[in-house]
């Protein structure tokens with residue numbers, strides 16, 4: 001997964017790939033400031049195209065423009081959250097699902113409609129509300145049951161909090177066991193495996 005590659009380069013600047021890419025494409029800056037450069041390799045093109053995800057999701061801050069912090073592993077909290085996510089010993093599918101939720105790229109019906117796929121936007125389970133990420137993972141009867149059965153006092157705020165914010169909160173503040181549990185529960189609610197669109 002490309003985002004993971006970007007992540008590896010960030011967290012492990014001593015790796016061979018990180019060293020090679022840095023020497024060639026961003027010797028005097030960091031990956032977030034790197035240009036595509038002339039005749040980029042396929043690997044670099046792909047990685048460079050993917051880095052925005054971490055930039056966006058990780059609330060990257062550049063500070064005074066120095067890149068020292070990047071290489072000294074001095075992360076702002078949400079990047080620690082990402083680090084925790086990729087380190088969890090859970091199936092990659094579960095990690096990717098959480099990642100997709102945070103980036104709102106789960107193919108729920110409302111998202112599909114917004115992207116031009118013509119289908120009903122109603123939740124196929126309860127048919128009472130639009131099928132959004134918040135609905136599928138937080139508000140639908142099915143998801144409520146799943147969370148009720150979860151241990152560890154996980155509880156979903158019913159206020160204005162979006163599910164992705166709740167997820168982000170736990171990425172930041174929960175231990176890895178709790179995160180793994182959330183991931184497993186999340187997959188239980190996810191009917192989108194393999195993007196089999198049933199609308």
Ligand SMILES: [Zn+2]
Nearest residue numbers: 123125126140
């Ligand atoms: Zn529903």
